[in-house]
Amino acid sequence: MEIATDADGRLRIRAVGLGPQELDRLIHQLAEVRTTMEPEIPRQQEDAVDAVTFTAQDDPEAYVTRDADGRVSIGLRHAGFGWIAFAFTDADAASIWEQLGHVLGTLPGDVVSIRAATSR
16 A cells, blocks of 8 residues: 655555455554645534534444553544544543533534633
């Protein structure tokens, strides 16, 4: 599998006969490359609705753990994208926990943005 970026910033991908492991590797490589491209992924969910297709995973597998560096990691499993983990400080994890509770009393379609404790 070969991934190259042209002078105009567009990707050229050459791959033949991808199995599950090769496809997983390609998905992760594409995600890493996407982090360097402009425009960046919108930072606010409201701004992303028209720009990004959301892929929801019903009843995902999930875990929460304390990492070696002391941060709290939340991992979610998507059947197509695999495991994606996010690491938070204790303050941010507590803030997310609190905000998850707020969504329980909302109507379908209401959005409760999760804000890091430090960005309030």
